Amino acid sequence: MPAGGALFSGFRVLGLFSNHLPHALRYHQKHREFYVVTAVGRCFHTYNVKKLGIVAVSNSLSEDISCLVADRMLVFAASGCDISAFARNKEEVRRYSGHKQEVRLLLPLGDQLISVDAGGDAIIWDVGSGEVYLRLQFDPVTFEPSALCHPSTYLNKVLLGSSQGALQLWNIKTSKLLYSFSGWGAAITALQQSPAVDVVGVGTATGRIIIHNIRLDETLMSFMQDWGPISSLAFRSDGVPVVAAASPQGHVALWDLERRQLTAQLRHAHSTAVAAATFLHGEPLLITNGADNAIKVWIFDQEGGGARLLRSRQGHSAPPTTISHHGNDGKNILSAGQDGTLQSFSTVHERFSKSLGHGSINKKKEQKKKKGLAYQELRLPAITTFASAVARQSDWDGIVACHSGRLAATTWNYQRCTMGAHHLRPPGAHGNKAAATAVDVTSCGNFVLIGLSSGRVDLYNLQSGLHRGCYGDGGAAHRGAVRGVCVDGLNQLTLTAGSDSLLKIWRFRSKKQEAELQLGTAPASMLLHRESGMLALALDDFMIIVVDTATRRVVRKFHGHGGKINDMAFSPDGRWLVTVAMDCTIRTWDLPSGCLVDCFLVDTAPVGVSMSPTGDFLATVHVDNLGIYLWTNQSLCGLVSLRPLPADYQPAAVTLPGSQPGNEAEQEVTSQDDGEDDDEYESPQQLGAELVTLSLLPESRWKSLLHLDAIKRRNRPAAPPVAPPTLPFFLPTQAGLTPRFTLPPATAQEVQSKVVRWGDLAQRSDFVSALESAAESDSFERPLLLLRSLGPAPLSVELSGLSAEGGGAGGLLLAFLRMIDSLLASGRDFDLAHAYLALFLKLHLRSLSQDAVAMETLVHLSERLEAGWAELQASFHQSLCLLTYIKSALL
Template sequence: MSSMSANKKGSVIFSGFRALGLYSNHLAHVVRFHKKHREFYVVTAVGQCFHTYNVKKLGIVAVSNALPEDISSVTADCMLVYAAYGKLISAFARSREVVHTYTGHQADVHLLLPFGNHLISVDKDNVVIIWDVESEDTYLQISYDKASFEVSALMHPSTYLNKILFGSSQGSLQLWNIKSNKLLFTFSGWSAAVTVLQQTPAVDVVGVGLASGQIIIHNIKFDETLMKFQQDWGPITALSFRTDGHPIMASGSPIGHIGLWDLEEKKLVSQMRDAHTTAIAGLTFLQNEPLLITNGADNAIRVWIFDVAGGDGRLLRQRMGHSAPPTKIRHYDQSGLNILSAGQDGTLQSFSTVHERFNKSLGHGTLNKAKAKKKGVKYDTAKLPSITTFASETARQSDWDGIIACHRGFLMTTSWNYQKGSMGAHKLEPERFNRNRSLNVHATAVDISSCGNFAVIALSSGHIDVYNMQSGLHRGHYGEDKAHEGPVRGVAVDALNQLTFSVGADHLLKIWKFKSKEHLHTHRLPAAPASSLLHRDSGMLAIALDVFAIHILDVETRRIVRKFSGHRGQINDMTFSPDGRWLITASMDCTIRTWDLPSGSLVDCFLVEAAAVSVSLSPTGNFLASSHVDGLGVYLWSNNTLCSLVSLRPLPADYEPTVIMLPGNCPSKDTEEEEVLDSDSSEMAEYISPAQLDEHLVTLSLLPDSRWKNLLHLDIIKKKNKPKEPPKVPKAAPFFIPTIPGLVPQFSLPNTPSEAQSKVVNLGVLAQKSNFYIELENAIESNSYEEPVKLLRELGPSAIETELRALSPDMGGDVGVMKSFLKMISCILKSKKDFDLAQAYLALFLKLHLRLISDEPELMEEAERVSAQLEETWMCIQTLLNQSICLLSYIKSALL
């Protein structure tokens, strides 16, 4: 990717790859059956695209192309998936590509229903449009008075030809024949808004869910209510009926509970409490199977199985992400395949970059694990608030806990075990605050030593404590009483457990001996630090300041070696590249910037729609992971520098980045043709090395050594390659077209048939001039030697020797052409290009024709000119080499 086209897209280094941990939003899912595969699929909307999963394993099988806006409604028939966004509706084929777009609504569309070859849509202005799917034309349009009948639900009653049942916010229902455009019947309703209309397994009978929490089983043929149920958890959000022989109806509620109702005994038989932590968006019983699929805005899809008679549904499988935005993400181990993510929902989760089946949730923090397991997370009174920051180390993960986490507003820090996938054994809390619990002190920063034995925990009171990760015992603290006078904003331990670094709100950076806790060095910062990050391998400590600047401390020299400024908002997070050359920072100004430490410059910057709150570059350097404000997913960006040549140049101080979209759930395919930018464009172009860097330097050819290095040793090579026995002629040699010798094979076709058939040797053909000879002759008048040099570059060593021998008068040449050859060498030397070729050609020419040159004054005069020019060029090069060697020697001595 060229820098020009990359900058047009926003980033030179990173391009959107995929999103992790996104499964569902507040829209109801759609279940489809594939006749050929004999398999059920579930479709869920996620932002601007929708995902398709197989029900068998809940594995993702397709992700749609992104739409310009968030999807407001999704539905499907046996062929297409329909998604409404804004005032438009798109139809997708193969669950991926848009094949139809329906335009005509004047307000946002919020209800969709496929109906044979037609699609019915309802917008916020209460306009109903019936579309012809293939032609995209409007078949029928119905306008309701919003005050008397605001459409809130619609369905097609089974076996009712051309008829649609509409439910309203006023509570009444209307049955329409959409072919004849006639209102057939109006049902008076039940004094509450209709939220759901669902066909029951019985013909003529529909289930009506109301905003009052009532469920009405109504016969629309005779306008007769068969039974009523009352749900105590608020409005009905979804309804579904079992079709596998059990007369069970499931109803969804806004608080995440599911009610199971027996239609024969007309009573509530079971409750599935906390099926989701948010409202039940959709629930569907699979046809003739004891399986219930549910989804909700808590970013979860769950499949429940009813394998016990009269019992609750048992969770069979699920796909679950964060139900609230992640606050901190970090790659877990050196493989870069797992990303730990702490969310505002209080959970710590691990997302795999390989496959969703490797995802796992480490659960919700709690003070009493046994009690929480018994009561459930929702009713756990001792649950901990969300994790603000954490540190992990894999060195001793098989022996004891390898993750330590700080909780919002909590003094206590908790340990977690990745392999067990749960909270760990320790809750670390210093004893100094036991007497006065009223103090508002909380843990602010944490780090684990590279050996995995020690955890260093910093507090808002200025204290820094050390604990043993195996036993959880306190192993000392830094400073006589406090390490800092204000809250500690960052703490880090070096790779060999020699030093500990801490930064505090008192504007101080302090360096301590890790083991003895002795204070070694203090550095005053120009502003209060917000956070710090140590790259252990390179010994670089990055400190983000409250004035939106970044300072880099070299641990060895204990000096600030780099200062970066340019962010216009609070710096949320930082991450180093594996080799320590790049520092990637995310800020509230919605930019993600890449700083190059060796050059001390900004080399990449791009804008995202929502500010990144956390970033982490994988230990292998192939993916950058980011989490964003109000976003539930973890987004991966691929590093283009690993697989293509990317030229990085410092960006100007006034560089204005462009916004790029967050990646979808599958690798993005960029099919758009790149625009050709004018040469006068101010965009940064890809650096292309010119043919000549500097007029004082010489440039070598890019030809292989074998093409020019062996020119002076051809006689020795020929002697070594001489066959011991003459080659034997085969009895019946196959027919071959003769070729002209050279690196580029060319067939030597006879000019006329008579010449090809003639067995008499034609001496005129042998004395024919070569192309190179002709070009040298032409160059005597034109004084342009580009063509003969080009021809020589294409020839092999043997062919070059033949051409140079043929220049002498003894071989049919001419003294004037030999003089032209020397002028060609002089021309190459003047241009200072192909310097190695000029030396090799001149050496071979002198070896072949030295006696003739000495006898011809004309040639001798030209040879002297070439010699003088050659000596001048060598002197210039020698001077440059001496200067460079002198400078290198000086730098070397200064370093030693």
């Protein structure tokens, strides 16, 4: 069975920020910055609080994360029965295994880590060694731990809350129960240390908040909320006595501890339960996250102690249902979900993503709020389908969306990131129970076609929102619901498909029907590739047909899906058709050959698919998944054999891509270290055996080695040097017309000796000595370092002195060739190796040709050069081909 699809491979997922687990807050002492860590499935993300920019994405675990905490150095994530410690927000450095059930609670305490599983087993770990320091067993019937807290200044003490309502104070060093608190008759859901010593905040399942002194076992004050259990507690530490209490309904209440009353509320802070709320130490900032896939930072600068939203990162709170690439660069993806929002996600960086918001019924919602209407009554239903155009989006609205069960379609403005000014409703349709089911915007961006469930197809002007006519006799283009509408690229033809199993072709301007095609089965959806004129229809019997709009004939029929076909996407050149269905398969059909060329199976059924206009990415959305999953087109980067697959082909299962790119590409421009001591990254001298590394020396040091003779001739002075007119008075001279210095008198030994010592004539340079030593030890680092420090002229002198005529010893020429061979084998200093070898052969080729051993070495060196250049040439050709393709696609 194959490993997966040959054409597409998983790259990464977009739009995931947080889940139902509480976030972890940490402070980097050296960077003086706060970081918030949120769990996303099997990995976690780290954001800086200053801009909420993503800093790092951790490596994936084997199971989903069930609990997440952090201390000054490490991030601890529990998945199943194991606990993993991560350094630098990414790398797993240690694993703690010992629990028999799922770990639910974690608490770092100095050099220890406390973990509690679902069976009541509590283990205190030594963080450094990973050994079990202490093990406590609680009976879930009498005391089931539900919350953990370390009281401030209480050395080696931990406070445990239970589902039965009781609290216990333990000494984890001596393994002794110090005190038991009777509780308040309700399950403990939150424990939080207050800025005051001995005082902790207790949240219960009944919505009660208790401020309790654990040293005196005395309740100082208590509050009551009507929003259900307390999911999280947080105390301000900037001098304002306020405690924040989060609720499962998405609200946050702020209680004044001095006046003992409610001071402010954050209504609908999250659309789902608030997982955690944390105040930054010494700052009026509150961080919240929830299961609605959102992280929010609130600042307390309002009168009366209120807060406003400072910054946020949020995606879809409910699974997206339809997606489409927006623009011609393929960098932005529009997505509509069951939460009713329309959002744009950037494939480049998360800071370019934006939300267009939730649709409202009308522009007078502020007035209706004053009349007491509920918050949810002002919102439009979820978007079922939408269409967009970029031609005139800077002038007026360029996006039109249809809502579930609603007759009027809404317009949206991409640049302003808001809902548009028009509600497109057919005239005289008051009280009509029909709903908009299909929409398409013309390529010019001036008109929009909307099909209704009653069979009506209407044309509107996007600039004014005025109705410009309808198709069919009596305003009914089909006898059933309209399943799809399309307009060609030149606004000549309009194509409509309905549940009456008919495909009709109309003239766009005159709105007269030109042709009709009987499909046999009702279509579920329709997609037009405007450049090629190919129209794809997904039928209710799980078959796909392709119609050529020029000849108006069915040219292709594809069978193979075993479930409802949810969505389709054409490749930019119109050669491939990608389809997704409820059978959890993603299939790629080749239109020229009419064959299935790629197919793979995913974990959950895909409901939407879109291919970028540049053809580099395929985007999919899946059932019960909040993210948008990107798949890379491998045919752009390498040779992919797209052979027709057999009819009985069994697709292989492929795991959905995670938050981190599969090739471990760059995650963030600003990566931060977790420890106080920054370990600077040291680049290796060589990245791989198949790559080469340049020397990074100036070109003047090696590029002119073969042209030294021409440089000397060019720099020769035009006139001989002129002698100085006078000589210093203190130098002794000889009498005569020509000034000459008086030589010092020679000693008697020098006068008598007539022997010339060899050391006086042939002095050995440091390079020659280093080369001889390297030839014996076979390590040429020292001579290479000396050559790199020389300029062109001294280097030429050194190489000239290697031969016997230049005073060199025997074997130096072979030693130099061995040095060049080792340099080419390592791939380092690729430019220097070729320059040095060229100059060496220019100087000593005649003497080398008379030595058989040297010729064998040269032949071996020539083979190595040819092999290295062949690999580089293949890489160069592949890169040039890819660049040429990208340029042609952009043009």
